[in-house]
Amino acid sequence: xxxxxxxxxxxxxxxxxxxxxxxxxxxxxxxxxxxxxxxxxxxxxxxxxxxxxxxxxxxxxxxxxxxxxxxxxxxxxxxxxxxxxxxxxxxxxxxxxxxxxxxxxxxxxxxxxxxxxxxxxxxxxxxxxxxxxxxxxxxxxxxxxxxxxxxxxxxxxxxxxxxxxxxxxxxxxxxxxxxxxxxxxxxxxxxxxxxxxxxxxxxxxxxxxxxxxxxxxxxxxxxxxxxxxxxxxxxxxxxxxxxxxxxxxxxxxxxxxxxxxxxxxxxxxxxxxxxxxxxxxxxxxxxxxxxxxxxxxxxxxxxx
Amino acid sequence: xxxxxxxxxxxxxxxxxxxxxxxxxxxxxxxxxxxxxxxxxxxxxxxxxxxxxxxxxxxxxxxxxxxxxxxxxxxxxxxxxxxxxxxxxxxxxxxxxxxxxxxxxxxxxxxxxxxxxxxxxxxxxxxxxxxxxxxxxxxxxxxxxxxxxxxxxxxxxxxxxxxxxxxxxxxxxxxxxxxxxxxxxxxxxxxxxxxxxxxxxxxxxxxxxxxxxxxxxxxxxxxxxxxxxxxxxxxxxxxxxxxxxxxxxxxxxxxxxxxxxxxxxxxxxxxxxxxxxxxxxxxxxxxxxxxxxxxxxxxxxxxxxxxxxxxxxxxxxxxxxxx
Numbered sequence: 001x002x003x004x005x006x007x008x009x010x011x012x013x014x015x016x017x018x019x020x021x022x023x024x025x026x027x028x029x030x031x032x033x034x035x036x037x038x039x040x041x042x043x044x045x046x047x048x049x050x051x052x053x054x055x056x057x058x059x060x061x062x063x064x065x066x067x068x069x070x071x072x073x074x075x076x077x078x079x080x081x082x083x084x085x086x087x088x089x090x091x092x093x094x095x096x097x098x099x100x101x102x103x104x105x106x107x108x109x110x111x112x113x114x115x116x117x118x119x120x121x122x123x124x125x126x127x128x129x130x131x132x133x134x135x136x137x138x139x140x141x142x143x144x145x146x147x148x149x150x151x152x153x154x155x156x157x158x159x160x161x162x163x164x165x166x167x168x169x170x171x172x173x174x175x176x177x178x179x180x181x182x183x184x185x186x187x188x189x190x191x192x193x194x195x196x197x198x199x200x201x202x203x204x205x206x207x208x209x210x211x212x213x214x215x216x217x218x219x220x221x222x223x224x225x226x227x228x229x230x231x232x233x234x235x236x237x238x239x240x241x242x243x244x245x246x247x248x249x250x251x252x253x254x255x256x257x258x259x260x261x262x263x264x265x266x267x268x269x270x271x272x273x274x275x276x277x278x279x280x281x282x283x284x285x286x287x288x289x290x291x292x293x294x295x296x297x298x299x300x301x302x303x304x
Numbered sequence: 305x306x307x308x309x310x311x312x313x314x315x316x317x318x319x320x321x322x323x324x325x326x327x328x329x330x331x332x333x334x335x336x337x338x339x340x341x342x343x344x345x346x347x348x349x350x351x352x353x354x355x356x357x358x359x360x361x362x363x364x365x366x367x368x369x370x371x372x373x374x375x376x377x378x379x380x381x382x383x384x385x386x387x388x389x390x391x392x393x394x395x396x397x398x399x400x401x402x403x404x405x406x407x408x409x410x411x412x413x414x415x416x417x418x419x420x421x422x423x424x425x426x427x428x429x430x431x432x433x434x435x436x437x438x439x440x441x442x443x444x445x446x447x448x449x450x451x452x453x454x455x456x457x458x459x460x461x462x463x464x465x466x467x468x469x470x471x472x473x474x475x476x477x478x479x480x481x482x483x484x485x486x487x488x489x490x491x492x493x494x495x496x497x498x499x500x501x502x503x504x505x506x507x508x509x510x511x512x513x514x515x516x517x518x519x520x521x522x523x524x525x526x527x528x529x530x531x532x533x534x535x536x537x538x539x540x541x542x543x544x545x546x547x548x549x550x551x552x553x554x555x556x557x558x559x560x561x562x563x564x565x566x567x568x569x570x571x572x573x574x575x576x577x578x579x580x581x582x583x584x585x586x587x588x589x590x591x592x593x594x595x596x597x598x599x600x601x602x603x604x605x606x607x608x609x610x611x612x613x614x615x616x617x618x619x620x621x622x623x624x625x626x627x
Binding site: 131194197198202204216 | 362
């Protein structure tokens with residue numbers, strides 16, 4: 001491993017030359033520096049969300065009109081009873097943001113996992129079988145991509161009523177198409193490589209080739225795409241909650257918190273501003289993590 | 305008299321494209337015996353690879369149509385098998401080695417992981433015994449330190465080494481028929497020679513029949529017992545290597561052999577065959593080689609010549625044989 005001929009069969013380039021499929025983390029030790037900042041931010045929010053019931057915070061839904069719109073502790077009228085202040089109904093901002101991170105992260109992760117599983121399956125099947133199957137599935141994908149997520153979610157909210165499940169479904173029902181497109185493209189290049197032909201000759205059937213040969217070779221792409229899209233989904237969920245088509249009150253969600261505060265941003269900025277900062281931090285952290293994963297797993301994925 | 309392993313009769317594979325139907329394999333008949341090697345030579349696009357793929361029923365879909373004929377492997381007609389039965393036959397009774405060693409192994413699994421599959425399915429081994437059998441197969445294809453190599457990933461191996469691994473997987477079963485589609489084209493010369501010797505040795509051990517596809521007539525002379533020359537989806541001449549190389553009868557074979565440079569010959573330029581290989585979509589009724597043939601006659605342009613015997617085990621398709 002110590003000395004290598006550049007571009008020789010042993011070099012990491014040789015792996016990458018195989019249609020960008022051989023990206024092994026081990027092959028680039030200098031890239032192993034961990035992205036501490038994004039991981040740290042994500043860890044803080046994940047821990048806060050996961051441990052919310054044990055944090056001895058005030059009840060996020062307990063109203064107290066006498067202490068409404070109390071500013072954060074560092075402001076003039078602030079108090080340690082509500083370190084980040086209170087909202088219009090006197091509910092504790094810190095508690096609401098901690099509980100809100102549960103909603104945002106859960107929505108992000110669940111949606112993206114649903115969408116990626118379905119999208120990857122469609123992409124693999126379309127790329128592997130080709131022909132009419134591919135044509136039909138890709139037209140379906142195109143149709144899906146042309147449909148605005150917000151509109152679908154609004155329709156769902158109006159007809160079925162807003163709920164966590166509906167938000168997740170509305171986003172996932174559209175989002176899978178991106179995975180299908182990217183994975184299909186990659187499967188098409190993989191199909192040209194001899195190891196797929198070799199697997200067929202060795203007697204492997206369609207299911208075996210898809211699960212053993214194609215899926216593992218698209219895994220890097222999937223991981224990168226999933227990470228990058230978690231941030232996107234959090235924003236969409238927040239937008240929906242902001243519009244009132246997302247997580248219904250009184251469940252604390254960052255998007256609806258911003259919406260509730262917008263009438264008095266001039267007098268009580270913290271009600272909208274603090275959840276906004278939370279969204280910013282989480283999305284930024286996921287994007288940075290996604291970029292790092294992309295560069296580390298496979299430099300060929302730069303265009304994603 | 306050795307037994308016939310593969311008996312191909314009037315095999316036809318058509319490619320249905322937007323520009324019309326292409327007869328990629330057009331009425332091919334040949335046999336390969338146990339322990340024998342048949343060379344398949346011809347220009348690019350003459351149907352060599354398509355023939356190989358048709359035998360294992362893996363011609364590219366949806367364009368390819370099996371348009372007739374029989375492929376008898378030890379008497380079983382492969383063209384009559386169901387898709388499931390074919391899966392059982394591939395990798396057990398027929399194995400194949402492809403051209404490009406750089407992409408013939410799955411880059412995300414170690415060599416051991418990939419070898420485990422065929423070995424486990426054929427020998428029914430698991431755990432330690434499986435590991436040992438895989439290592440033994442690697443040792444059989446002359447890979448040093450096989451037990452350690454099982455843990456290596458394809459990108460950590462050289463082209464020659466990977467091609468050996470493919471060879472090891474091919475003999476895991478051991479097959480009755482091995483199809484080698486230009487297995488050494490992308491290897492450098494010394495490695496080529498080693499690999500060819502290895503294939504020969506494996507063949508002597510396991511007595512499989514072998515079809516060896518190549519452009520390289522030198523390799524044919526060294527590897528094969530018989531050789532079939534393909535042109536435009538047909539075998540134009542087939543016979544023992546020695547006969548064909550010393551006394552070729554078909555004008556195309558003659559031209560092909562004349563184009564090989566000889567050591568010591570004082571020649572400024574290589575002899576080339578005039579003209580282009582025919583466009584298979586617009587092939588007429590006559591002999592496909594007629595437009596480029598030095599001995600072309602009136603009859604060649606209107607009527608395709610049938611296969612005729614011109615010696616012991618030596619057939620060709622040319623009107624010249626009638627003289």
